[in-house]
Amino acid sequence: MKELQRNDVYRWMEKGPIPEILPQLEEFGNQIKNGGLTTSQIRQVFSKMKAIEAKGFEGQRAAFLMIKPLMAYAAARHQKAKGLQSLKTKASWGIDAxxxxxxxxxAGRFKNFCKFFEAILAYHRAAGGK
Structure with missing residues (x-):
């Protein structure tokens, strides 16, 4: 199976959920689980994203952009968690997109990012992420 690439992430942000990318996201969820990513690590980012979504993206652009350094810091603190490094990379692509x-x-692309991240979280949990 083809690994999730930057152009796939950009297409998702532009167009919204793309059925042919879902299997790649499922595989990615499994990879990050096997790479040691914990549910609490992914939920830290997810909860910030949902708070931004609840307040409205327009007034929270800076807070959304700050997710990138938050993830970089978390990845640096937990260098053994290769899954966190991978999530940081894919999420950074999404934020850039x-x-x-x-x-x-x-605002529309942010909503698509939320769906993208929700899919990653769901597949991580389905793979047995704890």
Whole structure:
């Protein structure tokens, strides 16, 4: 199976959930579970993302962008957790994709990022992530 690539992440952010990418996300969820990513690590990012979603993206652009350094810090603290490193990479691609292109489309791309991250979390849990 083809590994999840940057262009796949960008397409998801632009168009929303893409059925042919779901198997790649499922495999990625399994990889990050096997790489030692814990549910509490992924939930830290997920809870920040959901708080931004609840407040509205337009007023929370900076808070969303700050997820990148938060993940970089967490990945540096837990260097043995290769799953966290992988999640940081894919999430960073997604955050970059949200801000790529026009500002008018950012809110829609942010919603697509939320769906993307929710899918990763769900597949991580389905793979037995703890």
């Amino acid at each position: 949200v801000f790529a292109g026009g500002e008018a489309e950012e």
